[in-house]
Amino acid sequence: MRTDTYAAEVADRFRAVNGVHPMTAEDDAYVDRQFVPLDRLCAALGRDADEARRLMLDGLLPLPGYLRSDGTQMVPRDLFALAAEAGGPERLRAWFTAHWADPAEGEEEWAAYLSGRYVCLHRVAPDTIRRKGELTAAIASAVAAPRPDVPLWAAALHALVDELDALEPDFAPYDRLRFGGPTSRDTCVDAVRARFPRAAV
Secondary structure, three states: OOHHHHHHHHHHHHHHHHOOOOOOHHHHHHHHHHOEEHHHHHHHHOOOHHHHHHHHHOOOOOOOOEEOOOOOEEEOOOOOHHHHHHOOHHHHHHHHHOOOOOHHHHHHHHHHHHOOOOOOOOOOOHHHHHHHHHHHHHHHHHHHOOOOOOHHHHHHHHHHHHHHHHHOOOOOHHHHHHOOOOOHHHHHHHHHHHHOOOOOO
16 A cells, blocks of 8 residues: 555545644644644654555554644654663553553543544653542542642642643643543643642742
8 A cells, every 4th residue: 555545545544543633833833733634643652654644554553643734744753762662562451451450441542542633741651641630630639629728638639730730741732622621731830820829938
């Protein structure tokens, strides 16, 4: 199969997952800072880009995180890291899902991982995915029963927010379109800090 056919199939799969939304110059600039073109990454690592796209289409590697406005398929620089840690792409699914005690939850996270939509983490791996879930749940629980006048409560909340902040990138405006609303950074970092500012020192 020709390179352009693989690339077109990956782009079609991406749009089926994410919808069709315009990427602006601001989106492109953000993506260029955070991600790398798939072809460039493969060339730098001595890998075959066609083979990488075939693995994506076969459900063995995640789809690109973004398509730039010119159609360039953008991926994280560590795209192949988890597969290498697992012992190869064919072993990645079993290795990945084993990080969850509940098999159904593991399979759900695997599907999310393959979608390429885990652009919400600097490093996408089972431990960071799980930790993000724990942090967002803990922040939501704290905000639901606020005690801002209690120093220990405020300190604990800000510690959770700071840890989540360190895990997450800034997101592109495009992300709010494909996710259909605010991002976790919007709701669990920026909004929480605005509502419960740190006490002046």
